[in-house]
Amino acid sequence: MKKWSLLFVLMLFFSFNLNAEAHSGRTDSNGGHNCSEKSVAKGLCTGYHYHNGGGASTTPKTSQPSTSTTPKVQEPVYNPKVYYDNGYKAGYSKGLEQGYRDGDDSMESADSNDDFVEGWTDGYEKGYAEGLKKKEAEEKLAREKKEAEEKLAKDKKEGAEKGRVDGKAAFVAGKAVDAFTHEANNSEAYIKAYNKTFIASWETAKNEEVCFEEGYNQGMKQDEVVVSEDCKEESFRSEFEQGHKEGVEERDTKEIEKLTQQGEVAGYEISELVVPEGAVKPSYQTAFEKGYEAGKTKRQEEVKVEGYESAFKQVDFVNEAYTDNEVLGTWYKEGYESNDIAKEIKANAQTLGEESDEYVIAEEYQVNEDSISLYDSLFEQGQEIKEQRETEQRNLMLAVGAIGAPAAGGLYFWKRKRKNKVQ
Numbered sequence: 001m002k003k004w005s006l007l008f009v010l011m012l013f014f015s016f017n018l019n020a021e022a023h024s025g026r027t028d029s030n031g032g033h034n035c036s037e038k039s040v041a042k043g044l045c046t047g048y049h050y051h052n053g054g055g056a057s058t059t060p061k062t063s064q065p066s067t068s069t070t071p072k073v074q075e076p077v078y079n080p081k082v083y084y085d086n087g088y089k090a091g092y093s094k095g096l097e098q099g100y101r102d103g104d105d106s107m108e109s110a111d112s113n114d115d116f117v118e119g120w121t122d123g124y125e126k127g128y129a130e131g132l133k134k135k136e137a138e139e140k141l142a143r144e145k146k147e148a149e150e151k152l153a154k155d156k157k158e159g160a161e162k163g164r165v166d167g168k169a170a171f172v173a174g175k176a177v178d179a180f181t182h183e184a185n186n187s188e189a190y191i192k193a194y195n196k197t198f199i200a201s202w203e204t205a206k207n208e209e210v211c212f213e214e215g216y217n218q219g220m221k222q223d224e225v226v227v228s229e230d231c232k233e234e235s236f237r238s239e240f241e242q243g244h245k246e247g248v249e250e251r252d253t254k255e256i257e258k259l260t261q262q263g264e265v266a267g268y269e270i271s272e273l274v275v276p277e278g279a280v281k282p283s284y285q286t287a288f289e290k291g292y293e294a295g296k297t298k299r300q301e302e303v304k305v306e307g308y309e310s311a312f313k314q315v316d317f318v319n320e321a322y323t324d325n326e327v328l329g330t331w332y333k334e335g336y337e338s339n340d341i342a343k344e345i346k347a348n349a350q351t352l353g354e355e356s357d358e359y360v361i362a363e364e365y366q367v368n369e370d371s372i373s374l375y376d377s378l379f380e381q382g383q384e385i386k387e388q389r390e391t392e393q394r395n396l397m398l399a400v401g402a403i404g405a406p407a408a409g410g411l412y413f414w415k416r417k418r419k420n421k422v423q
Helices: 002-021 037-041 080-100 114-172 188-219 234-268 282-310 326-337 340-355 369-399 410-422
Strands: 032-034 048-050
Touching: 080 114, 114 188, 188 234, 234 282, 282 326, 340 369
Parallel strands: none
Antiparallel strands: 032 048
């Protein structure tokens, strides 16, 4: 009997305890709460209500004396708040999940208990809002973190690029290794990257110049490339090799120019063609030989011009200028014989003098004073022959009395007329 009484008391205790503690956070001190908009829309409840009759005063039943009869087993008391709270927890958990995933914001419970469904709906709405808020907060944090990382990377990249350019420019301009020119309002990451690459670029430019000069100086002395230990790094090696290449080219240019001039002198003097021992490269030897031919050709042209001009001064060829050099004498004679105008003057001037009563000279014969002088001397010879012939004829006629008046002074008048025509 005592056993059953104790069981009954415990059941009553738990029933009252559930009515007092269930529905935590969702009911007021009277055990009721307002229906949510979604629950109202679904017809689960309306306005302010209770799940367990809370809010109405109840009169405790008077205990009856126990009898010796065996009591009936009491059925568990239905507590709608328990179902509501269970539904609320399940709905909140699902809503939190869906909200975080930005999923369906109007999911419904498939449970058949109205109190459970109402709690599930309210919990889902609350959980969805908090899940969505959590998701948006995390996305915002991730976005801000990404933007900060991107800005950091951007500042580092831009600072490094600017520092690399400015560092090399500073060295070329003769400035110090710490002659930074970044803006004061640049970020710390930008300035740090700028300074680092500025110094590295400045030092690299300096080392490249040193290696270039070493290579250049070596190239001015030898063709073989022997890279020094300090310049074996790839970027420095390329500078050394470029400097060596330019040094060799400059040395070759100077040597070729010198040997060309030496060859021209030797060729002009008609010396024997002997390439100097210092002309060790084929390009050097070729330069001397080309210079020799150029000098020889120049001398040949000059000597031929001398011979050509001498044809206006000599009626017959006489080599008086180059009697001690057969080559020059040959060119001199070739020039003499190439003067076709002098040939025509020599062939025609005297005949014209013999046939003309007054002085005449063709324009093509008036090349220079020497050509005119040659023509005049031959024309005058013709005039003299003509005058002598006419004098002989007159004397013959006088002897037989055929002519009575002498023709004196003819040559004087020709000379006067010739002078007037040439002027």
